[in-house]
Amino acid sequence: MASNIVMPPLRARASNRVWRVFADHLATTAAVGSTILVMAPLIAIFGYLIYKGATSLNLAFFTQVPKPVGEVGGGMANSILGSGILLAIASLMGVPIGIAGGIYIAEFGRNRRLANMVRFTADVLNGVPSIVMGIAVYTLIVVPQKHFSALAGGVALGIMMIPTITRTTEEMLLMVPLNVREAALGLGVPNWRSVVSITLRTASPGVITGCMLAFARVAGETAPLLFTAFGNQFWSTSVNQPIAALPLQIYVYALSPYDEWHRLAWGGALVLIVLIVVSVALVRYVAGRGVLKGAS
Amino acid sequence: MAGQADVNRRTGDVPAPGADPSPSPVRVFLLNCGSSSLADRAFSGLMLVCALSIFAIVILILVELISGSKLTIQKFGMSFFFGSAWDPVNGNFGALPFIYGTVVSSILSLIIAVPLAVGVAIFLTEMCPDFLRGFLAFFTELLAAIPSVVYGLWAVFVLIPLLRQYVNPFLIKTLGWSGIFAGPNYGIGMLAAGVILSIMILPIISSLTREVISAVPHSQREAVLALGATRWEMIRMGVLRNARIGIVGAVILGLGRALGETMAVTMVIGNRPEIARSLLAPGYSMASVIANEFSEASDALYLSALIEIGLALFIVTVIVNALARVLVWAVTRGAPVRGT
Amino acid sequence: MGVEIEVSDLNAWYGTNHTLQSISLRIPANHATALIGPSGCGKSTFVRCLNRMHETNPIGRVTGTVRVGQVDIYAQSSPVEIRRRIGMVFQRPNPFPTMSIYDNVASGLRLNGYRNRKVLDEVVERSLQQAALWEEVKDELKKKSGASLSGGQQQRLCIARALAVDPEVMLMDEPASALDPVSTAKIEDLIFQLKSQYTIVIVTHNMQQAARVAENTGFFLNGKLVEFDATHKIFTNPTDKRTEDYITGRFG
Numbered sequence: 001m002a003s004n005i006v007m008p009p010l011r012a013r014a015s016n017r018v019w020r021v022f023a024d025h026l027a028t029t030a031a032v033g034s035t036i037l038v039m040a041p042l043i044a045i046f047g048y049l050i051y052k053g054a055t056s057l058n059l060a061f062f063t064q065v066p067k068p069v070g071e072v073g074g075g076m077a078n079s080i081l082g083s084g085i086l087l088a089i090a091s092l093m094g095v096p097i098g099i100a101g102g103i104y105i106a107e108f109g110r111n112r113r114l115a116n117m118v119r120f121t122a123d124v125l126n127g128v129p130s131i132v133m134g135i136a137v138y139t140l141i142v143v144p145q146k147h148f149s150a151l152a153g154g155v156a157l158g159i160m161m162i163p164t165i166t167r168t169t170e171e172m173l174l175m176v177p178l179n180v181r182e183a184a185l186g187l188g189v190p191n192w193r194s195v196v197s198i199t200l201r202t203a204s205p206g207v208i209t210g211c212m213l214a215f216a217r218v219a220g221e222t223a224p225l226l227f228t229a230f231g232n233q234f235w236s237t238s239v240n241q242p243i244a245a246l247p248l249q250i251y252v253y254a255l256s257p258y259d260e261w262h263r264l265a266w267g268g269a270l271v272l273i274v275l276i277v278v279s280v281a282l283v284r285y286v287a288g289r290g291v292l293k294g295a296s
Numbered sequence: 297m298a299g300q301a302d303v304n305r306r307t308g309d310v311p312a313p314g315a316d317p318s319p320s321p322v323r324v325f326l327l328n329c330g331s332s333s334l335a336d337r338a339f340s341g342l343m344l345v346c347a348l349s350i351f352a353i354v355i356l357i358l359v360e361l362i363s364g365s366k367l368t369i370q371k372f373g374m375s376f377f378f379g380s381a382w383d384p385v386n387g388n389f390g391a392l393p394f395i396y397g398t399v400v401s402s403i404l405s406l407i408i409a410v411p412l413a414v415g416v417a418i419f420l421t422e423m424c425p426d427f428l429r430g431f432l433a434f435f436t437e438l439l440a441a442i443p444s445v446v447y448g449l450w451a452v453f454v455l456i457p458l459l460r461q462y463v464n465p466f467l468i469k470t471l472g473w474s475g476i477f478a479g480p481n482y483g484i485g486m487l488a489a490g491v492i493l494s495i496m497i498l499p500i501i502s503s504l505t506r507e508v509i510s511a512v513p514h515s516q517r518e519a520v521l522a523l524g525a526t527r528w529e530m531i532r533m534g535v536l537r538n539a540r541i542g543i544v545g546a547v548i549l550g551l552g553r554a555l556g557e558t559m560a561v562t563m564v565i566g567n568r569p570e571i572a573r574s575l576l577a578p579g580y581s582m583a584s585v586i587a588n589e590f591s592e593a594s595d596a597l598y599l600s601a602l603i604e605i606g607l608a609l610f611i612v613t614v615i616v617n618a619l620a621r622v623l624v625w626a627v628t629r630g631a632p633v634r635g636t
Numbered sequence: 637m638g639v640e641i642e643v644s645d646l647n648a649w650y651g652t653n654h655t656l657q658s659i660s661l662r663i664p665a666n667h668a669t670a671l672i673g674p675s676g677c678g679k680s681t682f683v684r685c686l687n688r689m690h691e692t693n694p695i696g697r698v699t700g701t702v703r704v705g706q707v708d709i710y711a712q713s714s715p716v717e718i719r720r721r722i723g724m725v726f727q728r729p730n731p732f733p734t735m736s737i738y739d740n741v742a743s744g745l746r747l748n749g750y751r752n753r754k755v756l757d758e759v760v761e762r763s764l765q766q767a768a769l770w771e772e773v774k775d776e777l778k779k780k781s782g783a784s785l786s787g788g789q790q791q792r793l794c795i796a797r798a799l800a801v802d803p804e805v806m807l808m809d810e811p812a813s814a815l816d817p818v819s820t821a822k823i824e825d826l827i828f829q830l831k832s833q834y835t836i837v838i839v840t841h842n843m844q845q846a847a848r849v850a851e852n853t854g855f856f857l858n859g860k861l862v863e864f865d866a867t868h869k870i871f872t873n874p875t876d877k878r879t880e881d882y883i884t885g886r887f888g
Contacts, residue, residue: 020526027528031423034415038498039432042439045450045495100346108340112694114347120621121350127549127617128357128610129556131583135590135606136360159353166350179730183794185692187744187801188720190332192339197747201734213441220443223558223583227590247445251559254449262453269446276441284434322745322759323802326721329748331714 053270056263065235072260076268078235082150082244085237086229087219089154094161094218095211099200101162102169102207107195119170122163133159134224142228150236150243153229157221161214168210172203209279209286216279220272222247246272357610365604367597376604382569382585384594389601391608393569397486397579398609401561402554404490404575409498410547416498417505422531433506440499448563451492456483456564459491464576478574487575488564493557497550504549504624508542509535511628538627545623552616556609558583582609638665638835639705639804641686646700648681648690655681657859659700663852668827668836670846670867673856674887679839680727682856683807686837687722688715705804720748723798723834727810729790731782731797737764738777740793744801759800767796768826788819795826806830808838812845824849843883847871855879 060075067074101118109115137156142148176199184194200207222245225231230242231252246268253265368376368389379390416436420429460483467477467487477487512535520534536543566578567588582605593599641663648656656678663669671679684690685698688709702709709718731740739746741760750756760777764770769792773780782793791811798806808827812820827836827849840846846853847867854864855876863870863879874880881887 020529024526024528027531028423031415031419034412035419035424035432038412038416038502039435042495043435045454046435046439048454049446049450097346097349100343101350104340104343104347108343118347118350120618121354123621124614124617125350125353127552127556127620128613129558129583131556131558131586132357132361132606132610132613135364135586135603136357138590139360139364139603140356162353163350166347177730179726179728180732182689182692182726183730183732183797184743184747186687186689186719186724186726187747187797188326188716188718189744189747190716191336192332193747195339198732202732204734217441220445222443222445223587226587230591247443247559250449251445251563254445254452254563265449269449272443272446276443277438280434280438280441284437320802321755322750322800325750326745326748326801327717329717329720331712332716333714336714336716 049266049269049273052266053273056267057270061264061267066233066261066264069258069261074260074264076246076249076264078232079244079246079249079268080271082229082232082236083219083246085150085239085243086154086157086225086245087215089151089239090157090161090218091211091215093155093158094165094214098162098165098211098214099169099207101166102173103195103200105166106170106173107199119167122166125163126167129223130156130160130221131223131226134226134228137224138227145240147240148228148230148242150229150239150241153225153243153245154239156224156228157218160218160221160224164214164217165211168213169203169207172206172210173199175206176202205286205289209283212279213283216275219275220247222251361603361607361610365600365607367600368604369600371597376601377608380571384589384598384601387595387597389597391582391601391605393571394580394582394585394605395608396571397489397565397581398555398583400575400579401486401489401493401565401581402551404486405493405497405554406547406551408490408494409501409550413498413501413546413550414505414543416502417509418531420502421506421509422527422535433503436499436503440503444496444557444559445563447492447496448560451488451560451564455492456488459483459488468576475573476575479572479577481576482566482578484564484566484578485574485576486565486572486579489561489579489581490575492560492564493554496557496560497553500553501546501550504546505539505543508539508546508624508627511542512538542624542627545620545625545627548616548623549620552613552620555616556583556613558587562587582606638667638833640665641705641805641835641837642701642703643686644701644703646682646685646698646702648678648685648699649695649697650681650693651695655859656685659861661854661861661864663835663837665705665835666832667852668831668838668850670850670853671837671839671856672841672843672846672853672882674882675841677856678859679856680809683809683837683839686805686807687719687724689719689724691715720744720801721803722805722807723801723803725791725794725798725806725808725811728814729787729794731785731790731793733781733783735782736778737773737780737782737785737793740782741796741800744797760796763796763800764793766799766826766830767792768822769793769796786819788815788822791815791819791823792826795823799830803834805835805837808836810839810841813841820845843871855882857882 060073062075062080063077064073064075065078066076105115105118133156137152137159141152141155180202181194181199184198185191189198225245225248229245229248231248232242232244236243250265250268253261372379372389376389377391377395380392381388381390382393383389420432424432460481464477464481464483468481471477516538517530517534520530525533561581562584565581565584567580567584568578569580569585570577572579586602586606590602593602644660646656646659647654659682671682673679681690686702686704690696690698698710704718704722732743735743738760741763742756745756745759761770764773769789772789782790785793812823815823824845827838830836838850850867852865853867853870855862855870857878863874863876865875870879871883874883
């Protein structure tokens with residue numbers, strides 16, 4: 001409220017006014033300065049990543065497995081495939097459960113307390129270090145099975161997708177205006193049908209891009225895979241074997257002493273960055289267009 | 297069934313004058329559709345179960361972590377967190393070096409990142425020309441989404457050499473007397489971890505601060521301006537004063553992210569379980585020791601020690617994140633906050 | 637083909653707010669009945685109680701009896717079947733934004749599982765003709781989205797959508813208040829034609845509109861039904877002084 005603002009006494013003396021103007025300019029300089037100080041290096045980092053990555057990418061990167069140490073060439077095809085398999089498992093688990101959870105708190109959260117608790121817990125879970133998920137899945141799946149597996153890695157990633165997708169789905173569903181839902185109810189459409197065929201369908205661009213965002217975020221995760229999927233130097237498609245993953249390989253290659261592997265690491269990093277840029281841009285585009293296609 | 301009784305009652309109606317005595321096929325179809333209450337209940341039940349999975353995940357993690365760290369909890373009790381010896385060979389485990397490493401690197405990252413992030417947020421909301429704002433906001437969102445391992449990769453090949461060649465010698469020369477910048481100049485170490493963490497948490501703190509600042513109603517700004525304030529005074533009194541709870545929340549959220557950050561830190565911190573005064577010395581963080589040594593843990597006690605560190609990390613980040621969410625919610629009134 | 641609606645001792649709440657107090661009236665079949673009254677008097681709430689839409693609000697509660705053609709609509713637990721017999725048109729047009737014109741009109745049937753394409757085509761055409769929209773959209777039924785029409789057209793689309801399920805009652809909650817005068821006139825013409833086939837209840841804050849289209853009118857004030865009688869009597873010789881005050885513009 002304006003009443004609890006304490007203004008400096010407005011003395012008529014010029015010196016006070018000069019000081020206040022100076023302070024204003026100082027603050028503006030500080031804000032602009034910090035922005036430049038922050039943005040310039042970040043843009044440089046981004047540019048460097050793209051440059052190093054672009055010079056490392058070639059067709060072989062996407063089609064070949066790594067060559068033995070010392071040989072030039074090779075690629076990260078097995079890691080890309082491995083990431084694909086892991087993400088497929090994760091999505092199969094995370095997308096339906098996440099969307100359903102989001103539907104519940106948006107549409108059936110009549111008991112608002114439960115919906116708030118789910119929302120809060122999902123947000124908190126999003127901030128938990130992903131390595132903790134890895135530990136939990138390790139003791140849950142890897143230990144009883146006595147081996148690392150793509151399944152374990154996929155489950156760890158899937159668990160991470162659920163809170164994210166729940167929240168974005170809820171956000172998008174709540175943007176569907178009340179009168180559209182009422183129109184469906186007024187027609188005597190069963191509640192479940194109204195939620196699925198009207199509300200969810202209206203919000204579907206947003207819900208889908210929310211899933212994409214969760215997908216991209218989880219695609220870059222390394223920590224939960226360290227002791228679940230574990231990594232694999234060779235071509236593997238088995239769900240019950242350790243499997244390679246792009247971020248995992250980038251980690252291993254970055255810390256290795258071989259230049260050729262460093263090159264592959266930069267290339268892999270660029271692939272991940274492109275995935276991120278596409279999803280973030282898509283989310284902004286869909287959010288900007290609004291949930292209602294063509295609505296006035 | 298109730299629907300059937302309805303139809304019977306309906307055909308017992310006395311038709312209104314001039315009315316059509318035989319109902320249309322559409323009407324007949326709809327009357328026989330029946331109540332959907334079973335399908336509705338099943339559907340909402342299914343959705344509920346999926347929503348409850350969020351709680352199931354939390355419980356699952358807690359259960360697995362606690363049962364996995366039973367051995368060391370029983371053997372060391374609370375002294376686990378105060379012991380500074382990490383000796384897997386002799387079965388002696390103390391987590392203090394990792395707690396120290398996590399805390400110091402996180403605080404260092406906050407010291408660097410918070411003033412800059414708040415400055416950027418203020419610039420973007422109050423001073424930035426429109427054409428630039430969209431690009432910078434998009435770019436910030438991008439940076440927040442870049443995977444940790446990619447930051448780590450850049451840190452290993454660009455940041456470390458930079459620190460080793462230019463920054464560290466300078467710091468040793470000017471501030472070496474304090475003991476904080478002393479010792480061999482490896483490049484890797486606590487300072488490197490703090491710097492890369494600050495780069496990583498800056499976009500998040502900045503985005504959240506922007507949202508919090510934007511949530512301050514315009515009437516507050518106008519009230520201060522109407523009293524003849526300069527722009528900085530308007531920001532200080534009309535905006536920051538109202539938003540400071542939320543900004544604290546944003547900072548705490550950044551802290552939460554820094555505490556749990558794994559890959560980038562592991563790649564630059566040096567991985568030595570020692571507590572040193574110098575920021576240039578190698579260190580170790582809680583998440584890093586788990587990342588490095590988990591797959592190599594040779595015996596049950598070793599594994600249990602690592603899992604207990606994971607448990608501590610989980611509890612701390614949950615508390616920190618919950619606190620941050622409450623503070624941010626208080627200012628933005630529960631509107632869904634995007635960007636983790 | 638319309639049915640009579642009999643309301644006895646209807647009470648409605650929004651949370652602790654006692655919005656409707658002990659309403660009893662009888663709405664005759666195949667006639668148009670207007671409900672008038674100042675803002676907040678409860679007439680919209682009343683209409684939403686007639687097809688059990690009031691309870692879709694988490695804090696909405698209803699007691700009392702509503703009989704639609706001999707059926708006590710609150711006697712059974714599921715409101716879905718009731719709403720298929722009672723059509724509703726809302727104040728602001730609300731076509732389904734992701735659907736074409738055809739799909740909008742057919743939605744009431746399709747979403748309940750009706751599949752017969754030929755009958756659907758006939759129903760869509762008949763409903764759009766009843767809503768006086770057919771000529772304007774017949775060439776673009778499946779290409780144009782429901783939301784791309786003008787405001788007046790959208791509302792007529794919503795009327796067609798409600799008519800497609802062949803209801804016995806049509807409830808209209810201020811259907812023309814968001815529209816321009818030309819569209820309003822078209823909608824009033826529609827009501828005139830429809831009332832011989834359906835029982836129509838129309839909420840309006842426009843007294844001239846009530847006088848034009850309805851045979852009977854009910855006056856609501858502060859959650860109570862003050863007077864219910866033939867329209868011409870309400871507007872020329874009301875029994876209750878409060879009605880007279882409202883008609884002559886003393887308040888509201």
